[in-house]
Amino acid sequence: MAKSERVLLTGNQAAAEGAVRAGCRFYFGYPITPQNDLPEYMSARMPEVGGTFLQAESELAAISLVHGAAAAGAKVMTTSSSPGISLKQEGISYMTGSQLPALIVNVQRAGPGLGDVRCAQADYWQATRGGGHGDYFCLVLAPHTVQETCDLSALGLDLAMKWRNPVLVLSDQQLGQMMEPVDLPPMADATLQDPPWALTGAAGGREHHVIRSYFGRPGELVEWNRQIKAKFERMAVEEVRCEEVDTEDAEVVLVAYGTSARLSKAVVQRCRQRGQKVGLLRPITLWPFPAAAVRALAEQGKRFLAVEMSYGQMVEDVRLAVEGRAAVDLLSTFGGEVPRTADIEKKAVAMLTATGKKR
Amino acid sequence: MAETSTLKLKAGRPKAMLPVKTHYCPGCGHGVVHRLLMEIVDEWGLRGNVIGVAPVGCAVVAYHYMDIDMTEAAHGRAPEVATGIKRVRPDRLVFSYQGDGDLAAIGTNEILHVANRGENISVVFMNNTCYGMTGGQMAPTTLVGQRTSTTPKGRSLIGEGPPLKVCELLAGLDRAVYLERCMITSPKEIRRTKNAIKKAFRVQQQEKGFSLVEVLSPCPTYWRLAPAKCAEFIEEHLTKVFPPGLIKNTAFPDAV
Numbered sequence: 001m002a003k004s005e006r007v008l009l010t011g012n013q014a015a016a017e018g019a020v021r022a023g024c025r026f027y028f029g030y031p032i033t034p035q036n037d038l039p040e041y042m043s044a045r046m047p048e049v050g051g052t053f054l055q056a057e058s059e060l061a062a063i064s065l066v067h068g069a070a071a072a073g074a075k076v077m078t079t080s081s082s083p084g085i086s087l088k089q090e091g092i093s094y095m096t097g098s099q100l101p102a103l104i105v106n107v108q109r110a111g112p113g114l115g116d117v118r119c120a121q122a123d124y125w126q127a128t129r130g131g132g133h134g135d136y137f138c139l140v141l142a143p144h145t146v147q148e149t150c151d152l153s154a155l156g157l158d159l160a161m162k163w164r165n166p167v168l169v170l171s172d173q174q175l176g177q178m179m180e181p182v183d184l185p186p187m188a189d190a191t192l193q194d195p196p197w198a199l200t201g202a203a204g205g206r207e208h209h210v211i212r213s214y215f216g217r218p219g220e221l222v223e224w225n226r227q228i229k230a231k232f233e234r235m236a237v238e239e240v241r242c243e244e245v246d247t248e249d250a251e252v253v254l255v256a257y258g259t260s261a262r263l264s265k266a267v268v269q270r271c272r273q274r275g276q277k278v279g280l281l282r283p284i285t286l287w288p289f290p291a292a293a294v295r296a297l298a299e300q301g302k303r304f305l306a307v308e309m310s311y312g313q314m315v316e317d318v319r320l321a322v323e324g325r326a327a328v329d330l331l332s333t334f335g336g337e338v339p340r341t342a343d344i345e346k347k348a349v350a351m352l353t354a355t356g357k358k359r
Numbered sequence: 360m361a362e363t364s365t366l367k368l369k370a371g372r373p374k375a376m377l378p379v380k381t382h383y384c385p386g387c388g389h390g391v392v393h394r395l396l397m398e399i400v401d402e403w404g405l406r407g408n409v410i411g412v413a414p415v416g417c418a419v420v421a422y423h424y425m426d427i428d429m430t431e432a433a434h435g436r437a438p439e440v441a442t443g444i445k446r447v448r449p450d451r452l453v454f455s456y457q458g459d460g461d462l463a464a465i466g467t468n469e470i471l472h473v474a475n476r477g478e479n480i481s482v483v484f485m486n487n488t489c490y491g492m493t494g495g496q497m498a499p500t501t502l503v504g505q506r507t508s509t510t511p512k513g514r515s516l517i518g519e520g521p522p523l524k525v526c527e528l529l530a531g532l533d534r535a536v537y538l539e540r541c542m543i544t545s546p547k548e549i550r551r552t553k554n555a556i557k558k559a560f561r562v563q564q565q566e567k568g569f570s571l572v573e574v575l576s577p578c579p580t581y582w583r584l585a586p587a588k589c590a591e592f593i594e595e596h597l598t599k600v601f602p603p604g605l606i607k608n609t610a611f612p613d614a615v
Contacts (some may be wrong), residue, residue: 026443026447028443028448032391052446052447054368054446055405056439056472057468057469057472058468058473060436060468061436061439061468064432064433064436064439064440064443064469065439065440065442065443065446066430066440067433067436067439067443067444067446068412068430068432068439068440068441068444068445068446068447069443069444069446070443071440071443071444071446072410072443072447074446076443082487090433090434091433094431094432094433098430099429108484132534148614192447199410199427199428199429199430199444199448200410200448200451201406201409201410201428201448201451202406202407202426202427202428203406203407203408204407205421208406208422208425208426208428208429209428210422210428210430211430211431212422212430212431212432213431214419214420216420245545254587257404270576318388330504333570338421
């Protein structure tokens with residue numbers, strides 16, 4: 001990297017470099033638009049830092065490589081976009097069941113199916129409701145700037161190692177492909193560790209380590225599920241994050257993440273310039289969702305407008321959080337369409353002047 | 360019960376084989392090959408250095424029997440899981456242990472690309488021509504005419520295709536340098552199988568590329584044959600479709 005640690009990067013590149021700075025030295029990926037510059041960046045960067053880059057034969061193979069590398073104790077990353085993330089679900093389920101750490105980045109595109117390469121936020125349920133089979137969660141981090149993409153990628157890797165769980169960074173096509181300046185964090189120590197549970201060879205007569213998610217003996221799986229459930233419950237308490245902008249006296253609170261949050265920040269600014277009391281609650285963790293923060297605002301009589309590029313997925317978490325105490329509306333776009341700030345503004349202002357009766 | 364006091368025990372359970380009763384059917388090939396692997400672990404002092412990947416199949420709980428570091432893998436994915444481990448710990452001996460459904464049906468993509476890349480891992484491929492764990496369904500290596508629970512009238516050439524010959528398929532890949540097909544129908548063949556696995560491990564230790572040992576293995580339960588008849592079936596019928604022997608050796612060009 002250049003002498004100055006402030007560089008212009010795409011969101012995709014920032015995700016890669018953030019992970020490198022946090023000590024990631026193994027990357028397995030596969031080409032898919034709109035995140036191709038991420039594996040391309042890694043193919044040059046990993047050798048520079050003495051790491052390993054491998055373009056796998058599919059996203060499925062990539063998550064299996066991640067599974068192995070994580071089992072051997074490495075800090076490892078894979079990335080893809082929506083259809084490729086679907087392919088990884090089996091592996092992610094296995095990894096959460098086996099308590100293995102990894103950083104996974106989804107640069108969302110429109111679907112369902114092959115859809116289009118343009119922006120969407122329609123993988124929210126896939127990301128926050130497990131995504132694969134079985135009872136499990138991934139920590140889900142949602143950046144809204146290229147800087148934050150770098151920072152949350154680094155944080156995500158640390159949290160993955162801390163909790164022995166996959167962490168998903170949910171980006172989107174706009175954020176992934178735009179370029180913004182990034183202040184890079186310092187390079188962390190990337191020496192390969194020997195975590196006490198990892199597969200390193202049972203040297204020195206120690207007990208052999210077995211990494212598995214299959215527990216077929218009577219009562220074993222119930223007990224294992226109890227343990228990982230308790231872990232998810234601790235994660236839900238300790239790792240929730242959100243940002244609030246002008247919510248204290250707001251009458252209408254926008255709830256948005258990623259690109260939708262960028263637009264919503266502009267809307268809040270414009271409304272406030274006219275003295276209109278609009279604010280924004282921006283979840284930074286989508287799982288755990290900042291339900292307590294939303295509920296606190298609901299109890300103050302505020303109304304909510306969820307803004308997202310899907311039929312309406314995150315809005316359900318807003319409705320769950322308010323528990324009937326507040327009106328929740330939705331501005332939804334889909335099929336690769338990005339909402340216009342004018343449309344968000346219009347809807348928010350209309351909610352201001354509404355009678356305020358809850359639904 | 361015959362007197363055993365005059366007999367001297369020449370070989371007992373390998374140390375690396377955990378002292379538990381396995382769940383395998385009487386006459387199953389897994390018991391023999393697990394033992395061969397663990398004898399090699401003992402003889403070469405590998406326990407501190409070896410990492411195994413278990414399949415989805417009858418051997419899914421191989422880690423309950425092998426006293427070495429092991430991980431499970433999703434069905435068919437073991438070669439890439441093994442590759443991930445090997446890329447992180449290149450100085451360890453890493454092997455995957457897979458059945459024919461795991462390796463040659465759902466896992467064909469993985470085995471092909473891992474072999475093509477010449478990843479320095481070794482694969483032990485147990486070929487019993489059926490899906491044992493799930494009740495004896497057709498596998499990629501089921502013989503034409505062989506009855507299974509999903510081919511009640513026998514596998515049909517047209518419609519289901521002929522059985523896949525994995526060693527021959529992989530032989531065309533330059534970096535798949537050691538491919539041998541064995542069986543365990545007699546003490547002589549069992550010894551040959553053990554030597555083949557040892558050679559595969561040497562290929563890995565010398566970083567020459569990808570190695571695989573295919574073992575024609577009996578399944579008394581789903582072949583509905585007594586174990587001795589299984590050995591006959593392998594020697595008389597399976598060997599005609601899956602010829603045993605050294606299929607490929609570009610790893611040790613001077614050796615036989």
